Amino acid sequence: DALIKWSVYVNYSVEYRISLCLVVNEGIESLDEITEVYSHPHAISEAMDFVARLKASIIYTQSTSEALEKIRGARNRAAIASRLGAETRGLKPIMCGIEDRPNYTRFLVITRRRSDIGDRTLLIFSVPNRPGSLYKALKPFAERGINLSMIYSKPNKQSPWGYDFLLETECQLKDEKCNEAIQQLQQETTYLKTLGSYKHIKIT
Structure with missing residues (x-):
């Protein structure tokens, strides 16, 4: 409009490729420790094959940023988000490229x-x-x-x-x-x- x-x-x-990561707190070494996965519904749907293999509960959030905040300090929690979002919050991207297929988003540069x-x-x-x-x-x-x-x-x-x-x-x-x-x-x-x-x- x-x-x-x-x-x-x-x-x-x-056109920019969006790579999703499984993000955890420092000290987590095994995926078996994860019982809850937090993220926005779109991010979950884009990595559903990977999430299903975790056998963890899925908890939806309003954004991937909120998901990262929810997992802070909890050893059993993980989030699906970007590497940059994880690292700026001192969290650990344990696995990246977990999306089911390559995912791109587009930005248009607008001028007068x-x-x-x-x-x-x-x-x-x-x-x-x-x-x-x-x-x-x-x-x-x-x-x-x-x-x-x-x-x-x-x-x-x-x-x-x-x-x-x-x-x-x-x-x-x-x-x-x-x-x-x-x-x-x-x-x-x-x-x-x-x-x-x-x-x-x-x-x-």
Whole structure:
């Protein structure tokens, strides 16, 4: 909603790998000593295979930071959190990389000036609520061989059954075929905002 409301644009996209650790107090050497595991539900779900093997009780917290505070001084307790979070609190990451599969989160660097150069372009648009409208909106990109790396929908506050779509394309605004596709997209939309082109960086 903020991207729609304010005159801001995307300058960089950073994809960062999140590695989860099993965190304990100093002096714990064996996983057999752990009877309780604390963490946020999302972190637990991302490491469920590992947690199940511990045969410990799962206790949910509001955040991974809270989980780290809950285990302080308790030999039988462990938390699932980041290495940095553990080490800044004087706790011990006994095992890291315990997530079931590689997990990434993305950050967008926002500026007030739009860029036309980069390897990706971000768009927000709405289409009429009728059959085939989304297909018609995306067709211009397929016809020009432009890959869509992400599409995300959210309810539109202006219309009870309408949706806004956040679309990331693998093209830059300075390219003619990218602009042609966006111009055709605009003909099929009730709202369109171009959030600029940017470089996508992946940190593992």
